[in-house]
Each structure stands twice: as C-alpha cells, then as structure tokens.
Amino acid sequence: QSALTQPPSASGSPGQSVTISCTGTSSDVGGYNYVSWYQQHPGKAPKVMIYEVTKRPSGVPARFSGSKSGNTASLTVSGLQAEDEADYYCCSYAGSNNLVFGGGTKLTVL
C-alpha cells in the first residue's frame, strides 16, 4: 500500500490549462477504474472533484476533467481561475475495500 506518486507542485496562469498526474501500480490505479480526485483549500476539508476516473459530482465545474492511461491517472483543470489554487490529491481503490491516496500536488495560479 504505497502512496500514489504525484508531482509536488504545478502552476499555470489564469485561463490556461494544467494537468496533474498520479502514478500507481497495476494493483491500484491500473487495476481499477476507481480513481477520484480531491481539492483541499488551506484549513478546509477535502472536496471531491472527480470520481471513477472521469465523472464529475454535481456542482463541480466542467473545467475539471479526469483521465487514465495504464497505471497513471490525470486531472486537468482548464480555464484556470484564482479559486482553483489549492492542494489536489488523487485516490485509488486498491482492492479489498482499501483506498490509497497520492502525496498531493500544490496548484498555484500565477
């Protein structure tokens, strides 16, 4: 149950697109289409942005999208806005009702 690998930081200017990767193994990310992404602003609880790799919960802007190829999942934020600046965590089902999180990526809007 090793943590999924995310880049520690990412950045982009308002209006641009940024993609955050999340690399696991065939036992988690690659083995299931059960990757979710969480946004966390300082001092706040995490909020789900994407689930089942590509699905957006009600209320999440369409600017947020997810994808997966092999053992790597990705979150893309298009049309960056100032309020998108936050920490982002991927999370994958890892079998036997276990979950595993990524180390987190700090997204900075320049």
Place this chain on the structure above:
Amino acid sequence: QVQLVESGGGVVQPGRSLRLSCVASGFTFSHNGMHWVRQAPGKGLEWLGVAWYDGSQESYADFVKGRFTISRDNSKNTLYLQMNNLRAEDTALYYCARFYGDNGGYLDYWGQGTLVTVSS
C-alpha cells in the same frame, strides 16, 4: 444536510491510547461505509481504514493494523477510531468521511477533523 462531527482529539503521551468519535446526521448512517483519513501537519492525506455500512467488517491500511481499530454503532449514528500505543508520527488531524457508492464510489462528505497531538 449531511454533517459529520469528529471529537476526542487532544494531547496524549507516547504509548497511550485515545478513542475518536464521529457523529453523523442528515442521512441514514447504516447505509454507507465510513472511512477515517488523517493529515499530519503540512503533509498529505493518508487513508487509515473503513467500517462496512453494517459494521460487519473493517479494513485497514497496513501501517495501522494491530494498533488502530475502527468500529461503529449504527444505533447512535457514530463511528469510532480506537488508537493504541500512539507514536509521535500519529500526530495529525483525523477526519471521518462518508463513502458514497460501491467500490467505484468516493468520499463525498468529510468532517472538519479532530486534532491529535502525541507528545511527552
């Protein structure tokens, strides 16, 4: 509306025990799996474990097996985390979260967390 309120955190000496609680409201508690997730100061999220919706099973991250126990009382809408033999590295904000869906679901509601500090 769905609410999750954690309690029971505080300062505890290494080697001691602590039990956290998470009281749920606004939904049928017995319908959802419930998870514990922690976050050390300035660090990332770390999954600890889950209690099945009916309390029949639990599952844990390898690094807490044998030290932490998750349980729930559906009659009280309450989730618990019993933590034994605490270590300095267990210092963190502990969140409970509701799981929505099956394996492909997600943690849709989170509490605000309760802070545990392990220090002599």
